[in-house]
Amino acid sequence: MxxxxxxxxxxxxxxxxxxxxxxxxxxxxxxxxxxxxxxxxxxxxxxxxxxxxxxxxxxxxxxxxxxxxxxxxxxxxxxxxxxxxxxxxxxxxxxxxxxxxxxxxxxxxxxxxxxxxxxxxxxxxxxxxxxxxxxxxxxxxxxxxxxxxxxxxxxxxxxxxxxxxxLPDGAPLYPDDYLTDQTERGLAAELIREKVLHHTHDELPYSTAVVIDRFEEPGEGGGLTRIYASILVDHDSQKPIVVGKGGSMIKRIGTEARQDLETMLAGRVFLDLHVKVRRDWRDDERILNEIGLKRS
Ligand SMILES: Nc1nc2c(ncn2[C@@H]2O[C@H](COP(=O)(O)OP(=O)(O)OP(=O)(O)O)[C@@H](O)[C@H]2O)c(=O)[nH]1
Ligand SMILES: [Mg+2]
CATH class of the missing domain: 3.40.50.300 (P-loop containing nucleotide triphosphate hydrolases)
Structure with a gap:
């Protein structure tokens, strides 16, 4: 092996x-x-x-x-x-x-x-x-x-x-059915960011991040997974672009992300998205740690 x-x-x-x-x-x-x-x-x-x-x-x-x-x-x-x-x-x-x-x-x-x-x-x-x-x-x-x-x-x-x-010879490092180190919370943030990337252009794909504020598992007997997330942008001028005319862009991002999240979690999802301006977040240690970009 x-x-x-x-x-x-x-x-x-x-x-x-x-x-x-x-x-x-x-x-x-x-x-x-x-x-x-x-x-x-x-x-x-x-x-x-x-x-x-x-x-x-x-x-x-x-x-x-x-x-x-x-x-x-x-x-x-x-x-x-x-x-x-x-x-x-x-x-x-x-x-x-x-x-x-x-x-x-x-x-x-x-x-x-x-x-x-x-x-x-x-x-x-x-x-x-x-x-x-x-x-x-x-x-x-x-x-x-x-x-x-x-x-x-x-x-x-x-x-x-x-x-x-x-590869060297050796016994498996993980159990056969182990797939990834990512948490559902982390995967959810990434799926939402993917929709942002698909629908934005120019500087925006580089200057947006997604933070999961709350992730509530369904209670006993099933029900909804409730996910509350923020899309961070780093300029005031970027917020209206991600929100879109009459909220049309954020709605589209939310609908597509929710569909993917429901597939991933094999259940119904309530998704609440907010756009927040966090100036220069790409140089903010605290935010970088929060979105999983740990200093190695
Ligand atoms: N035609 C074609 N497109 C591909 C192939 N592999 C990847 N792509 C496309 O190339 C683009 C980049 O793919 P990714 O897998 O995100 O590339 P990556 O190397 O992970 O990129 P970063 O995460 O930005 O470093 C996407 O649009 C993919 O669909 C391929 O074999 N053929
Ligand atoms: Mg990649």
Missing amino acids: KAGFVALVGRPNAGKSTLLNRFVGQKLAIVSDKPQTTRHRIVGVHSTPSGQMVFIDTPGIHKPAHQMNRRMVQAATDALRDADVIVLVVDAAERPGTGDRFVLELVRAAPTKAVLALNKIDCVPKPALLPLMDQYARADRFAAIVPVSALTGDGVAALESEILAS
Whole structure:
């Protein structure tokens, strides 16, 4: 049996969280087309007859402009060091740039086995893939280079075999049915934030956070789960955008989030959302701790 920690690292938007969800067969991490979606490490355990892979999804590595972003990047670089295997996830549909070179250097400097996942091959013509594979092969750092599509699942079984081959022998680290370290409360905040990300643009996706103020489980004999949450923005001018004309935006975010929450909790949910201005929350230690961005 193989067992160990597998860090999913890479640039923002490369598809790390989509890949995590694909491996564990469940939505543990929210996904969006905006960069910097994931803000803290997310553990997802995938147990198979051949071994146990403890995946660690990490925030995309980028140039940090706020305390929040410094903690995000720190979470990713810690995972590079702590894992048994690194999976560097690269968006094969994008031309490699300075950000990619920076991340590659971080991986090269890490004392950990590494596998490269060239992701999004569903939107890359095959001939365009070969030069990219060549280029990364020259780095002479990867035990394997595997083209995949986290979206369609293409190549993911091959990637899993390569990860298992690189993991140490050992007994499972978690019980077979253990899935994640995330609480329902934390998952709820993330699902709400996902809807905010889907419906906002420009600076807003980066400057909003979700705090669960109250999470009331249904009483004996079932009933509603009651969730009271705040959407934080960091400027007065942003509040009316998230609220929308006559409250239309917050209503849409609330309806979509509630539907997802009801699926997750397998029961009916009452969701109460408020938009609050918290100036410069991205540099506020207390708020960062509250939304799970602990200093490592
Ligand atoms: N076409 C295609 N799109 C993909 C694939 N994998 C991910 N995506 C899309 O790429 C975008 C980013 O995906 P995420 O999984 O959020 O990327 P991430 O690396 O976790 O991003 P951060 O959390 O911001 O670092 C989303 O719109 C996904 O649907 C893929 O294999 N093919
Ligand atoms: Mg992510």
